[in-house]
Amino acid sequence: MKKEIILKGIAASPGIVKGKAKIILGPKQLGKMDDENILVVPYTSPDYTPAILKASAIVTDIGGKLSHAAIVSRESGIPCVVSTGEATKKLKDNEEIIVNGTKGIVYKQ
Amino acid sequence: MEQKESYINNNDIQRAVSYYVTFIRRPDLPPPTWPAFIEEPKWYLCKYFLRNLYETIIKLRKVVNDDKIAELFRAPSRIGQYLFLLSGFGFSDLTAQEKIELIKSLLKYMGYYRKRDVFCTDRQNMIWNFKKVNEMLDRGKIFEIKENPKLARTIGRINVALWMYCQFINVMYHAMTHEFHGPYSIDKGEEFLLIREYYELRPTPVWSFTSDFLADKITILEIYKNIKIGIDPSGHIEHFDSLPAHLLRVSIFVNDSPVNSFSDIKNLLENCSIIFNKANDFTRNFNKYDWMKKIVKMHYYFLKPHKDVLGENWEPPKAQILLCEKEPTQEYYDFLDKFGSVFMDSTEKGFQGLEKLVMDLIYK
Numbered sequence: 001m002k003k004e005i006i007l008k009g010i011a012a013s014p015g016i017v018k019g020k021a022k023i024i025l026g027p028k029q030l031g032k033m034d035d036e037n038i039l040v041v042p043y044t045s046p047d048y049t050p051a052i053l054k055a056s057a058i059v060t061d062i063g064g065k066l067s068h069a070a071i072v073s074r075e076s077g078i079p080c081v082v083s084t085g086e087a088t089k090k091l092k093d094n095e096e097i098i099v100n101g102t103k104g105i106v107y108k109q
Numbered sequence: 110m111e112q113k114e115s116y117i118n119n120n121d122i123q124r125a126v127s128y129y130v131t132f133i134r135r136p137d138l139p140p141p142t143w144p145a146f147i148e149e150p151k152w153y154l155c156k157y158f159l160r161n162l163y164e165t166i167i168k169l170r171k172v173v174n175d176d177k178i179a180e181l182f183r184a185p186s187r188i189g190q191y192l193f194l195l196s197g198f199g200f201s202d203l204t205a206q207e208k209i210e211l212i213k214s215l216l217k218y219m220g221y222y223r224k225r226d227v228f229c230t231d232r233q234n235m236i237w238n239f240k241k242v243n244e245m246l247d248r249g250k251i252f253e254i255k256e257n258p259k260l261a262r263t264i265g266r267i268n269v270a271l272w273m274y275c276q277f278i279n280v281m282y283h284a285m286t287h288e289f290h291g292p293y294s295i296d297k298g299e300e301f302l303l304i305r306e307y308y309e310l311r312p313t314p315v316w317s318f319t320s321d322f323l324a325d326k327i328t329i330l331e332i333y334k335n336i337k338i339g340i341d342p343s344g345h346i347e348h349f350d351s352l353p354a355h356l357l358r359v360s361i362f363v364n365d366s367p368v369n370s371f372s373d374i375k376n377l378l379e380n381c382s383i384i385f386n387k388a389n390d391f392t393r394n395f396n397k398y399d400w401m402k403k404i405v406k407m408h409y410y411f412l413k414p415h416k417d418v419l420g421e422n423w424e425p426p427k428a429q430i431l432l433c434e435k436e437p438t439q440e441y442y443d444f445l446d447k448f449g450s451v452f453m454d455s456t457e458k459g460f461q462g463l464e465k466l467v468m469d470l471i472y473k
Contacts, residue, residue, distance in 0.1 A: 014351055027389055045143035047392075049273040049385045053266050053378075065349065072273070076265040077353030 003098065003107040006091070009084035011104035012065055013073035017057040018098045018109055021091045024051055038099055040087050044069040052076070057099040059087045059106055073101070081106055122471060125212050128228045129195045130463045132343065144400045147281060148445055151197030152437040153401045157429040158408050159194065159201040163211045165415050173418060179221035181414045183308065185236065186284035186344040188219045193282070193343070196448060199470035200441060208471045219342075232339025232347060234290040242293055242302065245330060249360035249367040257371060261353035263378055264331065270381030271307045271327060277388050278316055280404040284344030285411060286310060292338055300357060303338060303346070305329045315406045318391045323380045324363045332358040402433040 022037040024030060027047040033039065039055040041048060043062050052058070052072055060069045063082035073080030079101025081087075087106070091097065096109035169178050182188050192215060198208055219227045222236050237245075254261045276283040286309045292301035308326045311319045336355035339347040361368040361377070368374060392399075405425055413423040451462045 014354075027393075030389070046273040046276040047143070047389055049270060049277075050382060050389070052273075053270060053382055053385075072269045074348060074350065075269050075272070075352055077262050077351045 003109075005105055006097065006108050007059070007081070007084040007087055007106040009059070009081040009087075009104050009106075010064060010070075011100075011102055012063070012067070012070035012082045013058075013078060013080035014102040015057075015077070015079035016098065016100045016102065017079050018096065019056050021059070021093065021095045021097050022051075023088050023091060023093050024048070025088060032093070038097060040091050041069070042088055043067065044072065057081075057101065059084060059091070059099060061085060061087050121213050121216055122209060122468070124228065125192055125216060126195065126464050126467045126471070128342070129192055130460060130467060132341070144280065144395070145397055148196060148448070149397075149437065150281070150401060150404045151194055152200055152441045153405055153433050154194055154408060155197035155200045156202070156432060157426065158405065159198070159203055159208075159211070161409065161425075162191065162412065163203055163207055165412055165419070166211070166214050168419055169415055175217060176221060178415070179218040181418065182218055183411075183414075184288040184306070185219040185222040185227075185234075186288050186342065187286075187411065188215050189342045189344070190282045190284050191215055195467050196470065198467075199444065199473050205472045212471070223342075227342070229340060229342040232341065233292065234288075234340040234342065235293070236288070236290045237293070237304070239293075242295075242304075245304075245328075245362075246302075246360065249330065249362060250369045251358050251360050252371070252374075253358055254356050260359070260371065260374065261356045263374060264329070264356065264359050265353045267374070267378050267381060268305060268329065270378065270385065271305075271310075274310065274381065274384065274388070275307060277385075278310075278312060278319065279407055280400055282404070282407070285407065286312075287344055289340050289344055289346050291340065292333075295332065300332050300334045301338070303331045303333060303340075305331070309411075312407065312410055315403060315410050316388075316391070318387045319384070321387060322384045323377070326362075326364055327377070328362040328365075330360040331356055398434050402430065405429060405433055 019036055019038045021040045022032050023040045024032060030051045033051040033054050035054050036056040037054065038057045038059060039051050040059045043060050044052060045068060055078060057079040058069050058073050060082045061084060063069050067082055069082055070080055079099045081099055081101055081104050084106065098107040098109050166178060203211065216227055223234065225235050252260060272283065275286045279285040286307060288306045291303045294301050306328050311322055311325050313320045333355045334357055336348065336350050341347060361374065363377065409423055409425045416423040448466060451459060451466055454462065
């Protein structure tokens with residue numbers, strides 16, 4: 001069955017992961033994140049670290065291959081797609097998605 | 110003859126400026142904006158701190174030799190971070206001659222550690238000799254990733270946590286408290302060793318919550334294969350592939366004692382996560398000026414070893430703290446606009462324009 005593409009961005013860290021999206025718009029929302037959720041954010045910065053440490057993948061609105069999200073994803077060995085433009089608007093909390101960090105694509109599961 | 114003409118032949122200064130401009134103009138490395146735009150702290154630092162740094166070095170030279178002064182700085186990437194203040198040099202009261210002497214001194218102290226290339230232009234940061242590398246490998250317990258594949262990702266997360274922790278306590282100037290070095294070739298070049306040293310992780314006079322962290326120093330030795338890794342002179346590891354996928358072996362030291370079990374490694378990750386939650390709680394209501402005070406205090410705090418040798422107080426003067434409670438001047442914002450417009454020009458002309466702008470700040 002062909003997967004539906006929801007978002008396209010830059011492939012920042014390789015790998016494919018399925019999981020639940022958690023949209024986090026600021027450090028005050030970090031408590032939403034459970035282990036192995038997919039972190040969906042405008043961008044990452046150090047104060048997002050507690051959520052990053054739980055994430056099975058990261059998807060961001062902005063950034064490039066040397067952005068913070070890309071670097072921490074490659075360090076952690078988790079897939080990452082950056083520069084999707086609208087991930088935090090298009091995705092919903094607990095939506096089941098597939099993140100392909102090798103191709104830079106996010107699919108509906 | 111105007112002083113500006115003398116810099117054409119001043120290779121050290123030219124190299125420092127070229128390095129700075131090349132680094133900040135990397136097109137896919139976005140300038141940090143957490144918790145403020147990267148250029149903003151420079152106004153707060155350059156007015157008093159630069160003179161403090163310069164005069165501390167000059168006074169120390171009367172009592173100890175340059176090698177000892179270099180050792181007081183602890184590591185070359187920390188010294189490299191001071192060069193990031195170059196774009197703020199025009200707002201210091203140092204004379205042109207003093208600025209030149211300061212830059213030359215910083216380069217000399219970086220060279221104490223980096224015998225090959227101060228600016229790591231070949232993307233290798235070689236600080237230890239082979240004797241030291243072998244000593245550390247012999248002293249620690251080496252964990253094989255193939256025996257526990259999940260360990261690779263745990264190590265990755267620990268490094269993310271520690272690197273972010275350094276960003277947090279140094280407020281953007283992360284390499285003040287870490288040194289990443291290597292890659293050191295081992296096993297006939299088939300494998301290589303990357304060393305991550307995180308130190309001064311409990312700067313309690315500036316950040317009281319850090320007393321809860323389990324270590325002042327953590328060293329991680331990682332052996333990789335089949336991945337290209339480079340290290341720049343400001344403490345960034347350059348890689349475009351998943352690090353855990355290529356990690357073969359790891360050895361960890363906490364406060365110079367080897368870590369001997371998987372559960373201790375897991376405990377380290379948990380501690381990192383806990384301290385981060387404390388850091389976020391501590392700074393939850395911070396405004397911009399609170400962050401600026403912390404950046405400034407950390408810069409002064411790292412000169413405590415130097416001040417101890419001189420028998421002087423390391424803490425910032427009252428005028429410095431008061432400065433941190435004010436907005437930068439309109440002159441500085443005008444400068445940032447001018448700097449920004451030249452910065453955005455991605456052509457060779459833009460590069461040369463930025464170099465000239467920074468040179469003029471030094472020779473102003």
